[in-house]
Amino acid sequence: MKEIILDTETTGLSVKDGHRIVEIGCIELNDLVPTKNIFHCYLNPERKVSESALRVHGYTDNFLSDKKKFKDVVDEFLDFIDGKKIIIHNAEFDIGHLNNELSLVNKKNIQNENVIDTLELARNKFPGSSTSLDALCRRFRIDNSKREKHTALIDCELLSKVYINLIGQKEPIFEFGNNKEKTETNFTGEKNYSKKIIKVTDEELKRHKEFLQDNLKKNFY
Numbered sequence: 444m445k446e447i448i449l450d451t452e453t454t455g456l457s458v459k460d461g462h463r464i465v466e467i468g469c470i471e472l473n474d475l476v477p478t479k480n481i482f483h484c485y486l487n488p489e490r491k492v493s494e495s496a497l498r499v500h501g502y503t504d505n506f507l508s509d510k511k512k513f514k515d516v517v518d519e520f521l522d523f524i525d526g527k528k529i530i531i532h533n534a535e536f537d538i539g540h541l542n543n544e545l546s547l548v549n550k551k552n553i554q555n556e557n558v559i560d561t562l563e564l565a566r567n568k569f570p571g572s573s574t575s576l577d578a579l580c581r582r583f584r585i586d587n588s589k590r591e592k593h594t595a596l597i598d599c600e601l602l603s604k605v606y607i608n609l610i611g612q613k614e615p616i617f618e619f620g621n622n623k624e625k626t627e628t629n630f631t632g633e634k635n636y637s638k639k640i641i642k643v644t645d646e647e648l649k650r651h652k653e654f655l656q657d658n659l660k661k662n663f664y
Contacts, residue, residue: 444473444474444528445471445472445473445527445528446471446472446475446527446528446529446530446559447470447471447472447524447528447529448469448470448471448472448530448531448599448602448603448606449467449469449524449529449530449531449537449599450467450468450469450595450598450599450602451464451466451467451468451537451540451541451595452464452465452466452496452500452593452595453488453496453540454488454491454492454496455493455496456495456536458539458543461490462488462493462496463488463489463490463513463540463543464486464488464513464540464541464544465486465488465492465496465502466484466486466500467482467483467484467486467516467520467595468481468482468594468596468598468599469481469482469483469520469523469524469599470596470599470600470603471523471527472530472603475607477600477603480523481596482519482520482523482524483596484510484516484520485506485507485510485511486510486511486512486513486516487507487508487510487512488507489512491504492504492507500592500593501592513544513547513548514547514548517544517545517548517550524553527557528557528558528559529553529557529558529559530558530602530606531559531560532561532562532576532598532602532605533560533562534555534559534560534562534563535560538553538555538558541553559606561579561605561606561609562574564606564609564610565579565609568609569582576598576601576602576605579605579608579609580601580604580605583605583608585601585604585605585608587601
């Protein structure tokens with residue numbers, strides 16, 4: 444099953460105040476395994492970035508001024524997400540902004556039934572606890588040291604790992620033939636190697652049983 448991890452950055456919080464999207468990042472998962480299919484773009488929002496948003500992501504008006512507009516990438520974006528579940532942290536925010544952009548170019552809105560909100564999953568699983576992306580990374584011991592600013596692709600990479608943990612799945616592991624080493628990949632396709640599994644010998648099992656028999660006869664209480 445293919446899913447899309449999605450994140451956006453914007454000029455500000457509220458669509459009602461005319462705020463627009465400045466960055467879209469998407470990572471494709473296939474059966475929870477990140478593929479090499481990525482959609483990413485910076486966008487000219489055709490308005491100024493608010494000071495509060497600038498502190499969050501750091502994208503200046505000057506940096507965004509020569510970027511494509513949403514209407515220039517909308518078809519490619521819709522093709523990328525077509526027919527796939529979309530995984531978002533705080534989906535109400537991102538879907539609100541995306542549907543606003545889609546409405547401005549006369550495209551159909553993204554429907555809520557196609558969206559899984561990891562914020563809701565986290566709140567249901569850990570009621571009363573902090574459920575920000577950073578807090579969930581700490582809870583699941585996911586390294587978020589690269590997240591100095593909010594950037595769409597880095598947030599997607601972190602969210603892909605958080606999502607797998609939230610639904611109770613281990614991070615995907617690949618086994619190749621009789622190779623005793625196991626590897627896992629991140630969304631860039633890089634491999635991270637873990638230690639070999641050491642099997643207990645028959646002699647070690649025998650000595651362990653003898654140890655238990657000798658020591659369980661003793662009264663420790």
